Amino acid sequence: MSEQTDTAAVPTPEAEPTSTPAPAPEATEAADVATEVAEVAGAPEAPEAPEAVTEAEAVTEAVTGAVTEPNVWAAPPAPPKDRRGLFAALRWTAAVAVFAAVGTGVAYGITQPERTDIPGLSTKDDGRWTFPVLSRPALPAGAPVPQGPDNKDGTHYAPLTGLLLPAPEGAKADDAVKADKDGVVSADAFLEEYTPEAREKLKQSLEWDGLRQIAGRGWTTADGTRTHVYLLRFHSSGFVDAFKGCDTNARFTGVSALDLDDVWSKAKNTQMNSTTLDFPGAANFDGTDLSVYQEVKPFLGEEQTKIGCLRTGDVLGMVIQTRKGEVAPVTFHQSVILQSQLLS
Structure with missing residues (x-):
């Protein structure tokens, strides 16, 4: 009798329903971070992380370069600072900007008016003149400045009439200076500043x-006050030094007779700190040799004369004031200083 095999059918397990895996916790955290960053920066919210990407697939796609969507598995950026701190910083920045604007306005209001218009900063008028804005004439192309390192003799290449000190505001032209329409003066007209007996020798010297x-x-x-300003241009600085028409012996x-200006000398000995020399650049003449003289008493007439001699390079400047x-x-020293600045 043969044995019979029990062939009872083994029950096949039913297939479990396929379910979508829950998104990885890392993806959810990255999406939350991207959303908060977008809110702070004002940018659109970052897209949600894909639901069915496994860690293995993300690593594979990152290596092969096949990922076209943002890699949500990368290290998330540093979390943004507390927005309350950001808003506080913005408020402080705005406050600083307002204070800076107010401070600038106050400074402008102080620097623009004359000192006499500001309480507490008023200064007694010392009688100085108001001159136009001074500016040197343009140099020919390629010409060096008088005190430049490539101009050892201090030669002035600018037009000589352009270096003359202009008249102050309210002044009237003095016809005693016999200049042509271009401001050029002949040697004979210039020598009328000297006594008749001194002119012939000085004319020969000029020639x-x-x-x-x-x-x-x-x-x-x-x-x-009458002011005469002259500029004499020579062939070189050596000729300027040789001319004897601007010293204490000049007639x-x-x-009557000339001596050193005592006020100028005292101010010069104290490094130009005298109030009578309190003008911009008074202590810096940039190579200009200044000699300042005054007529000593008793005067020949009812007027006094003061003379300033300015030697700079190939030009001799003379400022003659009579009153x-x-x-x-003040006005005499002011004129001398400003003329020296134009020649520097």
Whole structure:
């Protein structure tokens, strides 16, 4: 009798229903971070992480470069700072900007008016003149400046008449300076500033000492001060030093005798700290040799004369001021200093 095999059918397990795996916790965290960053920066929210990407697939796609969507498995950026701190910083920045604007306005209000218009900063008028804005004329192309390192002799290449000190505001032209329409003065007209007996010798000196040109300008102000300004250009600085028409031995018309200007000398010995020399650049003449003289008492007439001699490179500058009584030191020194600055 053969044995029978029990062939009872083994029950086949039913297939479990396929379910979508829950998104990885890392993907959810990255999506939350991207959303918060977008809210702070004002950018659109980051897209949600794909639901069916497994860690293995993400690694494989990252290596092969086949991923076209953002890699949500990368290390998330540093979490943003607390927005309350950001808003506080913005408020402080705005406050600082407002204070800066107010401070700038106050500073502008102080620097623009004259000192006499600001309480507590008023200054007594010392009588100085108001000149136009000074500017040197343009140089020819490629010409060096007078005190430049490539101009050892200090030659002035600018037009000589452009270097003359202009008249102050309110002044009237003085016809005693016989200049043509271009401001050029002849040697004979210039020598009228000297006594007749001194002119012949000085004229000969000008001819022998390399005089090239003379420019001049004159004006008279309301207080009766007459100012004559001359610039003499020579062939070189050596000829300027040789001319003897601007020193204590020079004989000027209507002048008794000359001596050093005592106010100027005292101020110079104290490094130009005198109030009578309190002008921009008064202590810096950039190579200009200044000699300042005054007529000593007793005057020949009712007027006093003061003379400033400026030697700079190939140019000799002369400022001659005359006034009934005495020449005011402030306006005289102011004119000398400003003329020296134009020549520097």
